[in-house]
Amino acid sequence: MFLLRRGTAMSYVLLRDGSRQILRFHFPGDILGWSALAFRHSLETVVAMSDAEVAPFDRTALVALMTQNPRLGAALSALALLERQVMSDRLATLGRTDARGRVAALLVEMRDRMSACGMANGDEFQLGLTQEEMGDAVGLTAVHVNRMLRLLEEEGLITRAGSRVTVLNHGALAQMANYVDRSDGVDLEWLTPAR
Amino acid sequence: MFLLRRGTAMSYVLLRDGSRQILRFHFPGDILGWSALAFRHSLETVVAMSDAEVAPFDRTALVALMTQNPRLGAALSALALLERQVMSDRLATLGRTDARGRVAALLVEMRDRMSACGMANGDEFQLGLTQEEMGDAVGLTAVHVNRMLRLLEEEGLITRAGSRVTVLNHGALAQMANYVDRSDGVDLEWLTPAR
């Protein structure tokens, strides 16, 4: 298991038929390799998407730490639950949204996360993904991702300059993506000591 | 939060456009309402699919318990991680599998889970779902679910009798669904005391 300290990464699975599903993009502060806690073999592949710096740690050490400091353990559980929620939202996106909405969802999510990491310049940010990677993340082909990007641009919702993207109409994108910002619903109050 | 003691349930989200994405089917022993631990408001709806019996418990009590018994806390974290893994697999299914494979995945998953609960009779089991529910779970319309069921039956992979389904060729179904049984990879050895 690793803590991502600097740079970006992504995790994916390869299916038997050779196709790839990107599960998650990682930004500084994320924990990589959760599944090592519950499974013998790693079930997903993590690759860096840029120069990156990670802090490895051993799961047995983590367990010792959680035992000594239960509150820390609870906090980590909460992190796992937030991950679970992100997955739920992505499930809904893949299952019940059309191609345009999925690309919009990806853009909005990436902007929000990069913004939270100080990696965005307002609504402009560098989406360090090939269109094939975008497709593998949202269940589309690279060709169709390209068409949807063009469409979003023609609709005046985004602009592109090289690999930099600017979100012009966050609301419209979020709407077509059925995007819900979860951050304001987070409630970790129970983590504080019951004094 | 609840522990499902008897019966079956499912959890879903409703999107802004009115469509429904079923996230998970629950069987006896499952914990319902995880998201209450990390969020102020519940983000998903849980409904019983049959007569059911649940044991409610309060999250503050849970936290106290986890603090007193860190090992229990770790075990719950592990449960959350298993949930996360199930979601990952479903994500790959929705993103990278065709309609036939998705229906196959649903059937195989349901059979395995019901089998684990003693709710299946060998390869025959009662799939207590309408075709619309099946569709909402795997991102298809009810009509197309029906077509895929017919196709699977014509291919000799399943038979249907009323609402009972028999899996005739588990291997072929699992293959087209890119299904991976995770249970033999689970490793919770780290939960045992480091003596």
Added chain:
DNA sequence: CGTTGTATTGACACTGGTCAAGCATGGTGG
């Protein structure tokens, strides 16, 4: 300069959605 990977675009095929109709099934009230 070639080479390689990525982006862009068009033509076409096919999967899955939509709409509509008919059919079973089981429950309900008379």
Added chain:
DNA sequence: CCACCATGCTTGACCAGTGTCAATACAACG
């Protein structure tokens, strides 16, 4: 006991959305 109704299942015809294939244009890089 039976007519009636609601719900879900089944099927066909047609269409929209997405994938596939192929050709071209770029850009980075040795």
